[in-house]
Amino acid sequence: MDMFEDEPAGPGGNAHEFTVSELSGAVKRTIEGEFGHIRVRAEVGRVARPRSGHLYFDLKDDRSVLAAVSWKGQVARMQVQPEEGMEVIATGRMTTFPGQSKYQLIVENVEPAGAGALMALLEKRKKMLQAEGLFAPELKRPLPYLPRVIGVVTSPSGAVIRDILHRLRDRFPTHVLIWPVAVQGQQCAPQVAKAIEGFNRIAPGGKVPRPDLLIVARGGGSIEDLWGFNEEIVARAAAASDIPLVSAVGHETDTTLIDFVSDRRAPTPTAAAELAVPVRSELLAWAADMQARLIRGQAYALTSRRQRLTDLARALPRPATLTEGARQRLDTWSDRLPNALIRGVGRRRVALSEAGGSLRPATLRARIGQERGRLSDRADRLPTALIRNTTQHRRALENWGGRLQPAPLRRELDRRAEAFERLSTRFAEVAERGLTARRDRLEALDRLRETLGYRQTLARGYAVVRDGEGRVMTRRAEAEKADALAIEFADGVLGAPSMGTTAPEPAAAPKDNPKAAPKPKKSKAKAPKDTPPEQGSLF
Known part of the structure; x- marks a missing residue:
């Protein structure tokens, strides 16, 4: 037995045979049992964010790469989102993915590996936003001098909002709208960004007044506590704000990304309130001082002008002196x-x-005798001048009458009659040629009609079959049903219809058929000068 146990199992041995699923399950249980909860320090490599909301990224060092995944709910609870190149400490549990035969780390939380990693990430974001021009000085807008409504984005339960309200009440009481947000943790960045966008969406003149100035405030803390104000979404929301924005995050030595994109940075929340409004008492004192200066200026102007008027009045002479x-x-x-x-x-x-002494009667009689002599001389010359003028006009009339003789008029009329006759002859020739051309065209079209007609088809050996009522039969079944048939050939019709109807007459040649009755050619001789009777006179 020992000999057999030492021998390796062959093809037919007693070794257990695993399925792929069984082996994958055993490996999964082993890895999850051995590495149930671990913390891994590594550098973040490739980061993928699909539409599902899950987060896939790599954890790597100088020699190895570990696949990591965070589900949608875990991603929402993370205080710091992993970014490529960031050194982090990932907390989670090891597991396997049988579908691809790989092991991976299910990450529940990610923490920066020290302040150096956060500062490096902050510097990276700062350079990116600066390259896009969000820090440009020309984008900074001036703050309103006396805002009627101030919007404050901060925590409603901290000391920051009390300091801001107390400072505003002391300096210049005004209307304040508070948008409560979380000022640290994973909900800080999205809530602050939504608050800035929400204030900008308020329509002017609505039920809720639109702020003239925004203050984003938070007390001091560590870089981890202030990290929500270093997120990219907060910086972009502040840069896109149409309302002037004051950043008051942390103490004077704390610096966040929102400080660079805001229109003004306040070292503390109390300083932000001081930047927002002036001191009311100082304004009243300044207004009183301006009013006093205005009154003094008006009084001085009136006094100086009165003195000037008095001086000018002294320089003027007395009215009696002017009229003396x-x-x-x-x-x-x-x-x-x-x-x-x-x-x-x-x-x-x-x-x-x-003048009366020079008007003696002898002088008047002499002047009248002179004028009478001149009048007699003119009367003697008048008949001769009339005769001479009448003779000149008679000669001119005879010259015109000689030019109006019957012979020249007759010659002119004959010349114009000959020209008119020539035009009439030419018109008759043109009309004849036009009629001949149209008659030839009509005959050609008629021959074409005869050529394309069905009678020419009958001449080539075809026939037309009609029933007793004269309808054309195109189907055998129709012909079998007909009582009588009439067949039309090129030279006549065969058969007669029944029921007393008469068969169609044989087709006769058309009168204008050139084969049946050729037309005599029309003479093309020129028309005589006299107008033909059938044409009628043109005049």
Whole structure:
């Protein structure tokens, strides 16, 4: 027996035969029993995120690679999402995947392997966002001086919101909207991003007032506690905000990605409240000071202008002084006016007397005699001028009458009649040629019709069969059912229908058939000058 036990089992031995499933199950139980809960420190390699929500990635070192998978629910609970090149500590359990004959780690949680790994990841994200231009200074918008509504994204139960509200109440009380979010943990980044997007979706003029300024605030903490504000979704949501945004995360020495993409960074949440609104008392004092300065300025302006007016009034002369010279000239001219009128009338009377003395009767009679002599001379010359003008017009009329003789008019009429006759002859020739061409065309088409007709087919040996009523029979069954048949040949019809009907007459040659009755050719002689009777006169 010992000899047989030491011998290896042959083909027919007693060794147990495993199925593939049994062997895979045994390996699975062994690995899961040996490595039920383990922590693995490694570098994240390839990362895949399918639509199912699961996460597939590789854990590797300088010599080996371990496949890792996190299911959808585990991924949602992770505080840090694994990224390629990141050094992490993965917590989970080992198992196998029989479908591909491989082992893998089911990862339940991922932690960065120290602050150095987080800083390296933060630096990587910072360079990526900076390359996209999200940190550009020209994208920074100025904060409103007096925002009517301020939106605050923070935890409602911490000391941060109390500090902000207390500071706003002391400086300048205003309307504050609080969007409660988780400020650390795996829910921090998505809730903060949704809060920023939610404030931007509020429509202006609605039931809920739209904020004029946003403050994202959180107290101090470690880099792990503030890591939610280093996530890419938070940075992109802050960069895409249409409302000016102030970042107040951590203490003055803490720096997160949202600080680089926000419009302003406050060292503390209290400083963010101070940046948001001015001091109301200082504004009132400033307004009072401006009002006092305005009143003093107006008073000074009125006083200076009144003094200027007084100075100008002193430089002006008195009204009596301005009118004294004019009044004196008026009195002088009033005294001189009567004597001047008397002298003017005397001068005009002397001029009238001198003009009247030159109008003596002898002078008038001499002037009238001169004008009468000129009129007599013109009257003597008038008949001769009329005769000469009449003679000139008569000669011109005779010249025109000589040009209007009957002979030239008759020659012109004969010339135009000959031209009209030639045009009439040409028109008749063109009309005749057109009629001849159309008649030839009509005869050709008629011959084509006869050629394509069924009578030419009958001439080649075919026949047409009709029943007693004259209907054409195209089927044997129809012909057998008919009472009588009439067969049409090229030269006539054979048979007669019954029931007293008459057989179709033999087809006669058409009148315009060229074979049966050829038409005489029409003469193409030129038409005489006289219009043919059948054509009718053109005039």
